[in-house]
Amino acid sequence: MKKLHKNTVTVDPKKFETVEIPLNKLLVWDGNVRKTNPDARVKELAAEIQTAGLLSSLVVKPATRGKVTVVAGGRRLRALSLLADAGAIPHFFPVPCRLLKTEAQDSELIEIGLMENHHEPMHPADEFEAFSALLEGGKSAADIAARFGVTEEVVMRRLALARVHPSLIKKYRKGALTLETLQAFTLTDDHDLQQQVWNQIEAQPWTNAHTVRQMLARTYVEASDKRVRFVGITNYESEGGPVRRDLFAEGERGVYIEDVGLLERLVSERLSLLAEALTRDGWKWVAVVPDPHDPSIARLRRVNPEASPLSAKRQARLDDLQREQSELEAQLSGIDDTASEDESDRRYARLDEIQSEIAKIQRSRKEYYSPETKARAGTVVGISNDGEPHYIFGLLRKEDEAQLRAQVRNEPSDNPKFEREAEHGSAGIVSLEEQTEKPAYSAALVEALTTYKTAAIAAELSQNSHVALAAVVHAHVLRVFGLDLHVYRAGSCLQLSGNTPNLLQAKGSKASLVLEDQRVSWLSRLPHGEKTVWHWCIEQDDATLVRLLAFLAATSLDAIEQPKPQDSGSRIAHANAVAAALCMDMTQWFTPTAENFFDRISKTRICEALREAGKDGGPSRESMKKGELSRLAEQEIATSGWLPEPLRIADESAAAVEEGSAQEAA
Incomplete structure (x- = not known):
């Protein structure tokens, strides 16, 4: 064994006396701040001491019966004892110590221990309790922060954790919960509630800070809630509303409104003021609906705004541009095919310039609702998801539509433009007369043909997991964000409500046989029983789940055209978009025969x-x-x-699908 080197450290002579004390006279102080895993790295430390000597003296105070208590340096004492047990040093080995000259308060000893423990980071739970002891000993948060070179916020966070139920601190020391989860319990000082929440989540495998915060804050409202943003937390507090702040959360996530009744009153008052302003603006009716996603709103028809007229100069310029655009398009389409390649390039470049200028002119036109429109329609005011006022203008209730029909049919209008638009459904207002030309085929035949089309698209979709996943996501986006994206009655060809389209008329077709084969195949792989199905799903790899999702999405697809369903236009447009994404050839799935057509x-x-x-x-x-x-x-x-027209795959872009949805909602 190598001889152990000693090394004493110079200390403040006003507080300490440097002495050497036999190892077997030293005891660990019961108040040592390091309580969690005190033996961590002791073997490594012993090896370091054996090689380089004891680089830092132990801090000690007198005890009883000739013993001396180690206030700071418990791990070094354990390392020395380990060396003595191994025979590397004698049990009476002289240990360099700094002996406190005067009697010290426990709070002073804790402070010394904390400073000493910067050699090896302490377990956070030990710091929490030590800081709390210093606070109880008369130290302020500012004093503690200054003494240890940290911010007051850090001190307050540690002190907050020290107020958590002692049983939870113990569980944290044992690794039963994470530091982040422990921090979440500081949302309340109620130890009984903390223990109650822990009892509910202890057996759950997904116990986390988010779950704890949710359960503790059931009676609170987060500052990120759209209602709080709408009112403003400053306004809420100025009305005397209490606020609870989570020291361990960042931004709005850590701020909670405690008086929900006051919050609701402030929301109602502001919405009422906005509604009064709209009434003064001339709208026939105004409804306050805090949640703009309310299904009752989606069922209303909507008048589109008008575009403000252009000045005579800008209108003349627009007319000239559109005329030149038509001429260039005719030339480029082949009507004039004598132009050189350079001349064609010049025309294409000029066409781009014209289209850009036309778009700029059109964007300069502001949208507005005329007094006549306001007198016939209403507005809803609510709160958007980001806490801003959310308006839906130009809504028609059933009684509004009935009155408008009567006015158009029986009364001369003082606004001929409004009357024409009501009759013919131009961009300014909804079409109420729904005048359509006689269809080429009967409704029954169209329904039968599009049943074949539905089966064919479904068969293709069931074998293309990427497009199927996109279609499912698209359907859910429209369901959740439809109003925010201004596609108020957007249609998806996927019926995710649990209903599946009736493909009986396509029974025996090539597509229906493909779907049936896949159904039988999946059915043979799936277990019976709700719980076993769930466990089966959890055990599958992502590739298997995505393939199954493709089949399930396919079975929900509905491209069947029926007489005037509410969502027919956008739903069929979306079905065509899905088919286009699949690059499918409908002639591979259907051939017109005497029997079927x-x-x-x-x-x-x-x-x-x-x-x-x-x-x-x-x-x-x-x-x-x-x-x-x-x-x-x-x-x-x-x-x-x-192919008959109902079976043809129209090339529907995503933009066209959404535009069609918005027009249907209008």
């Missing part, structure tokens, strides 16, 4: 279909009997790639 349309429509397919046989076909003509059409169109 031609027998169900007129001879005139059959002849039109033949002409569209490039199979025009002349006027003689119109004299054929219907059955013969149907069978002829089936034979000639079979390989042409022609």
